[in-house]
Amino acid sequence: MAVKFLQAVPVIVIISILAFLLLSLLPGDPAIIIAGEQASPAAVEQVRRQLGLDRSFFEQLAIWLFNMARGDFGSSLILHQSVLSAVVERLPVTLSLAALSISFTIPVGVLLGSLAAYFRRTWIDSLVMTVALLGVSIPAFWIAILGVILFSVQLGWVPSSGFVPISQGVGPWFSSIALPALILSLFQIGFLSRMTRSAMLDVLGQDYIRTARAKGLSEWRTVGKHALRNALILIITATGILLSAAIGGSVIIEQVFALPGIGRMVVQAIMARDYPLVQGTMLILGFTFVMINLTVDILYTLADPRVRHD
Amino acid sequence: MTDVGLGSLPTASAIVAPRGHGTLRRLLRHRSFMIGFSVILLLTLAAVLAPLISPVDPSAMRVRLRFRPPSSQFLFGTDMFGRDVFTRVLYGARVSLFVGVAVCVISGLCSAIIGVIAAQFRSLDGAIMRLMDALMSFPAILLALGIAAALGPRVSSVIIALTVAYIPAGVRIVRAAALTVREMDFVHAAQVSGASSLRIVLRHILPNCFSPLLVHLTFIFAYAMLAEAALSFLGVGIQPPIASWGNIIAEGRDYATEAWWVMLFPGIAISLAALSLNLLGDALGDMLDPRLKGGD
Amino acid sequence: MIAPLLAIRNLTVQFRVDTGWVTAIDDVSLDVDEGDCVGIVGESGSGKSVTALSILRLHQRATTRMPGGTILYQGEDLLRARASTMRRIRGSEIAMIFQDPMSSLNPVLTIADQISETLRQHQGLTGAAARKRVVELLGLVRIPDAARRADDYPHRLSGGMRQRVMIAMAIACKPRLLIADEPTTALDVTIQAQILELLRDLRKELSMSVMLISHDLGVIAEFAQRVIVMYAGRVVEDAPVAQLFRRPVHPYTMGLIAAVPKLDSDALRLATIPGRIPSPQETIPGCRFSPRCALVQHGCLEEQPPMQMAGDRQSARCPPRLLALGDRHG
Numbered sequence: 001m002a003v004k005f006l007q008a009v010p011v012i013v014i015i016s017i018l019a020f021l022l023l024s025l026l027p028g029d030p031a032i033i034i035a036g037e038q039a040s041p042a043a044v045e046q047v048r049r050q051l052g053l054d055r056s057f058f059e060q061l062a063i064w065l066f067n068m069a070r071g072d073f074g075s076s077l078i079l080h081q082s083v084l085s086a087v088v089e090r091l092p093v094t095l096s097l098a099a100l101s102i103s104f105t106i107p108v109g110v111l112l113g114s115l116a117a118y119f120r121r122t123w124i125d126s127l128v129m130t131v132a133l134l135g136v137s138i139p140a141f142w143i144a145i146l147g148v149i150l151f152s153v154q155l156g157w158v159p160s161s162g163f164v165p166i167s168q169g170v171g172p173w174f175s176s177i178a179l180p181a182l183i184l185s186l187f188q189i190g191f192l193s194r195m196t197r198s199a200m201l202d203v204l205g206q207d208y209i210r211t212a213r214a215k216g217l218s219e220w221r222t223v224g225k226h227a228l229r230n231a232l233i234l235i236i237t238a239t240g241i242l243l244s245a246a247i248g249g250s251v252i253i254e255q256v257f258a259l260p261g262i263g264r265m266v267v268q269a270i271m272a273r274d275y276p277l278v279q280g281t282m283l284i285l286g287f288t289f290v291m292i293n294l295t296v297d298i299l300y301t302l303a304d305p306r307v308r309h310d
Numbered sequence: 311m312t313d314v315g316l317g318s319l320p321t322a323s324a325i326v327a328p329r330g331h332g333t334l335r336r337l338l339r340h341r342s343f344m345i346g347f348s349v350i351l352l353l354t355l356a357a358v359l360a361p362l363i364s365p366v367d368p369s370a371m372r373v374r375l376r377f378r379p380p381s382s383q384f385l386f387g388t389d390m391f392g393r394d395v396f397t398r399v400l401y402g403a404r405v406s407l408f409v410g411v412a413v414c415v416i417s418g419l420c421s422a423i424i425g426v427i428a429a430q431f432r433s434l435d436g437a438i439m440r441l442m443d444a445l446m447s448f449p450a451i452l453l454a455l456g457i458a459a460a461l462g463p464r465v466s467s468v469i470i471a472l473t474v475a476y477i478p479a480g481v482r483i484v485r486a487a488a489l490t491v492r493e494m495d496f497v498h499a500a501q502v503s504g505a506s507s508l509r510i511v512l513r514h515i516l517p518n519c520f521s522p523l524l525v526h527l528t529f530i531f532a533y534a535m536l537a538e539a540a541l542s543f544l545g546v547g548i549q550p551p552i553a554s555w556g557n558i559i560a561e562g563r564d565y566a567t568e569a570w571w572v573m574l575f576p577g578i579a580i581s582l583a584a585l586s587l588n589l590l591g592d593a594l595g596d597m598l599d600p601r602l603k604g605g606d
Numbered sequence: 607m608i609a610p611l612l613a614i615r616n617l618t619v620q621f622r623v624d625t626g627w628v629t630a631i632d633d634v635s636l637d638v639d640e641g642d643c644v645g646i647v648g649e650s651g652s653g654k655s656v657t658a659l660s661i662l663r664l665h666q667r668a669t670t671r672m673p674g675g676t677i678l679y680q681g682e683d684l685l686r687a688r689a690s691t692m693r694r695i696r697g698s699e700i701a702m703i704f705q706d707p708m709s710s711l712n713p714v715l716t717i718a719d720q721i722s723e724t725l726r727q728h729q730g731l732t733g734a735a736a737r738k739r740v741v742e743l744l745g746l747v748r749i750p751d752a753a754r755r756a757d758d759y760p761h762r763l764s765g766g767m768r769q770r771v772m773i774a775m776a777i778a779c780k781p782r783l784l785i786a787d788e789p790t791t792a793l794d795v796t797i798q799a800q801i802l803e804l805l806r807d808l809r810k811e812l813s814m815s816v817m818l819i820s821h822d823l824g825v826i827a828e829f830a831q832r833v834i835v836m837y838a839g840r841v842v843e844d845a846p847v848a849q850l851f852r853r854p855v856h857p858y859t860m861g862l863i864a865a866v867p868k869l870d871s872d873a874l875r876l877a878t879i880p881g882r883i884p885s886p887q888e889t890i891p892g893c894r895f896s897p898r899c900a901l902v903q904h905g906c907l908e909e910q911p912p913m914q915m916a917g918d919r920q921s922a923r924c925p926p927r928l929l930a931l932g933d934r935h936g
Binding site: 136270 | 440441443444445447448449450451452455456457459460461532536539540543544545546556559563566567573576577580581584585588589592
C-alpha cells in the first residue's frame with residue numbers, strides 16, 4: 001500500500017508542472033493577453049511583474065512548485081482573493097451536486113446493470129440497454145436546458161437557477177439541486193449500468209456461480225453474494241471514473257443552471273482571462289482526482305484478495 | 311494506478327480474433343452494427359454533400375425572415391438572425407464529424423505508438439505511465455477546457471485539446487494489449503527464428519492491438535463529438551458564425567420558448583450521431599469478444 | 607428388486623445455438639443404485655457432463671430444453687420438481703464436484719465462508735458450530751493444518767488441495783449421491799491417485815453412491831463398479847467393470863480399450879479409432895458410430911440401434927455384435 005502512495009508523488013509533480021505549462025500554451029505574451037489588448041505598456045509591465053513573468057522559465061517553475069508545496073495556489077486577478085479560498089467558497093455547490101448525483105447513480109446503475117445481465121437477451125435487457133445508450137449519447141447540456149424548460153418554466157416544480165445552501169433548509173437546498181443532479185446522473189447511470197452489465201455477465205458465466213447453485217443456494221444469495229462481490233471490483237473502479245466525471249460534468253451543468261460552483265468559476269475565469277485562477281483551480285482539481293484515484297486503488301486491493309500482498 | 315480504462319481489458323481472445331470474409335457476413339447480420347453504421351454513414355454523407363443538399367450560405371442573415379417556424383421552405387426554421395437552421399445544422403455536422411475523425415485518427419496513432427513503446431521498453435514504461443496517469447487524473451472535459459482556453463477558440467484548439475485528453479486512455483489499452491500479445495507463443499516463435507524487434511512489433515504486435523483500439527476509438531469518436539459540442543456551447547470551442555451544433559444550441563437557448571426549433575434540431579443531431587457511434591462500438595466489441603460491453 | 611437411488615430414463619437435452627436447437631444427448635438411460643459406484647466414460651463431447659448437469663438441473667434455463675425423459679430420485683421426477691425442491695436436494699442429498707477447482711471456487715471468499723454456506727443453507731449451522739464443522743471437514747479430506755487453511759483464499763492453495771476443498775464442500779451434508787465430473791483431469795497424476803483414494807475412502811465412510819465421470823479409462827477401471835460408455839450423446843454400453851474389460855460388446859468400447867497403450871506390447875504403432883467424433887449438429891442416419899466402425903453392416907445405417915441386453919447385467923447398442931456373440935435375447 002505504501003507503494004501506491006509513492007507512485008502518486010511523481011504524478012502530483014507532473015500535474016503541477018502541466019498546470020504551470022498551461023500558461024505557456026497561450027499564443028503570444030501572456031502578460032499582454034491577461035492585461036488586455038487595450039492596456040497601456042505600463043499596465044502590461046505591472047501585470048508582468050505581478051505574476052512574476054519577468055523571471056526566467058526555471059525560476060518561475062521553481063517558485064510555482066515551492067508555492068504549491070506551501071499550499072499557495074496563486075491569487076485570482078478578478079476576484080482579488082487567493083485561488084484556494086475561491087475554490088473553498090464554491091466547494092459546497094459542486095460537492096452537493098457531485099455527491100447527490102453519485103448517491104443516485106450507484107444504486108440505480110448497479111441495479112439496472114445487474115438486471116440486464118441476469119435477464120440477458122430478454123426484453124428487460126433490451127430496455128435497460130436502450131435507456132443506458134440514450135443516457136450516454138444525449139448531450140447533458142442540451143437535456144439540461146430542456147429539463148429547465150419543462151420542470152422550471154412550464155411546471156414550476158423547481159427553481160430554474162441559483163443555489164440554496166443547506167443551512168437555509170434541506171427542502172429548498174434539495175429543490176435547487178435536484179434537477180441539476182438528476183441531469184448529471186443521466187450520463188453516469190448510462191455508463192455505470194453498461195459497465196455493470198458487462199462485469200456481471202462475465203461473473204455470471206463463471207464456474208463458481210454454478211458451484212453456488214449446485215450447493216443449493218437460492219438465486220438471491222448466488223447473485224447477491226457470489227456474483228456482486230466479484231463484480232464489485234470493476235464497479236469500484238468505475239465509480240472512481242464516475243466521481244471524476246461528475247466534477248467534470250458539473251462544469252457544464254453549473255453553467256446551465258447558474259450554480260455558483262467551481263466549474264462555473266473556471267469557465268468565467270477563462271472568459272475573463274483570469275489565468276492564475278484557471279491554473280490554480282486546475283491544480284487543486286488535479287490533486288483531488290489523484291486522491292480519488294488513490295482511494296479507489298486502495299479499495300480495489302481490499303476488494304480483491306488476489307491482489308493483496310501477503 | 312489500476313489498469314482498467316474506459317472499457318474492459320482486452321482479453322486474449324479479443325486480440326487474436328480470427329478475421330476474414332466470415333466476419334463481414336457476421337457484421338452484416340448484426341443488427342446494432344447495421345443501424346449504427348447506416349446512421350453515421352447517412353450523417354457523413356449529409357455533411358459531405360451539404361452544399362448540394364442545401365445550397366444556401368449558412369451564415370447569411372436575413373433579418374426579415376427571423377424566427378420562422380419549420381416549413382417546407384425552411385425545414386428546421388430560421389433563427390434569431392434569419393439564418394436557415396437546417397443549413398446550419400448540416401454545416402455543423404461537417405465541423406463535428408471533422409473534429410471527431412481528426413481526434414480519433416491523431417489520438418489513435420499517438421496512442422498506438424506510445425502504447426507499444428511503453429510495452430516494449432520497460433525503462434520508459436514507468437515514466438510514460440506516470441505521465442498518462444497525470445493526464446488521466448483530469449476528466450477529459452476539464453483538460454480539454456483548459457487547453458482549448460489557452461489556445462484560443464478555434465477548431466484546431468478543440469482538436470488538439472481533445473486529442474491530448476483522450477490519448478492516455480488509448481495508451482492504456484494498446485499497452486495492455488501489447489503486453490498480452492508479447493507473451494503469446496507466436497511472438498516467441500518469431501523471436502526464436504531471429505526476427506528483429508522492430509519487425510516483430512510491426513508485423514505481430516501492432517496488428518493484434520488493432521481490434522481493442524478500434525472499438526475504443528469508436529467510443530472516442532462519440533465522446534469527442536459530445537465534448538466538442540459542450541465546449542462550443544460554453545463558448546471556448548468553435549465560435550459563431552461558424553456553425554457547430556454546440557454553439558447553435560447556445561445561441562438558441564435564449565429564445566428557447568419562442569423559437570424552440572433552433573435548439574431542438576442540433577440536439578437531436580448530436581444525440582443521433584453519438585447514439586449511432588455507441589451502437590457501432592458495441593457491435594464491434596461484440597464481434598471481437600462477445601463478453602465486451604452491451605449489445606445483442 | 608430394490609429401486610435404484612437415481613434412475614435416468616430416456617433423457618434428451620437440447621441446446622439453443624445461432625442456427626436453432628441442437629441435441630446434446632439423446633435417449634440416455636442409466637441407474638445408480640444405493641452404495642453403487644458408477645463410472646461414465648467417453649471422449650469430450652460425448653455428453654457425459656451434460657447428463658450429469660441435468661440431474662441437478664444446472665443448465666442455463668434460457669438456452670436449454672429437455673423435451674423428453676425423466677430423472678427419478680426417491681420417487682420424484684427431478685426434471686419436473688419445484689425450484690424449492692431442487693434447492694433442498696442440491697448440496698444436501700445430491701452433491702456435485704467439477705473439473706477445474708480453481709474456477710469452481712469463488713476467488714473473493716474464504717474457504718471457510720464457502721463451506722459454511724452449505725452448512726447454513728441445509729443444516730442451519732452458524733458461528734462457532736459451523737466453524738468447528740468446517741475444520742472437521744477439512745480434516746476429513748486430509749488437508750493439513752486445517753484450522754489455519756480455512757481462512758485462506760482459494761488462490762493460496764494448490765490444485766490438489768482445492769479439489770479437496772470442493773469435496774469437503776460437497777460431502778458437508780452427507781449426500782446420498784456424489785457426482786464427480788472429471789475431478790482429476792486438471793490435476794497431476796500423483797495427485798490424481800490421492801484424490802481417487804480419498805473419494806474411495808469417503809464413499810465407504812459415508813455410505814455414499816458416486817457417479818464418476820471421466821474420459822480416462824484407467825481412472826474408471828480403478829474406481830468404478832459399473833461402467834457406462836457414452837458416444838456422441840448416446841449410451842452405447844452399460845456393464846460391470848470387470849465384464850466390460852473382459853468382454854467389451856460395442857465396437858467403440860473395443861476401440862477405446864485397444865487404444866490404451868500396453869507396456870508389454872510389441873506394437874510399432876498405437877491403435878486408434880479412425881475418423882472423428884461427429885458434431886452435435888451432424889445428422890447421421892442409423893447408428894452414430896457407423897462412419898467409424900470396422901464392423902459396420904447394412905442394417906446399421908438404416909435406423910438407430912436400440913440398447914439390448916448382452917448378458918446378466920450388460921447391455922449395448924449394437925445388434926450385429928450381440929448377434930455375433932450369440933447372446934441376443936428375444
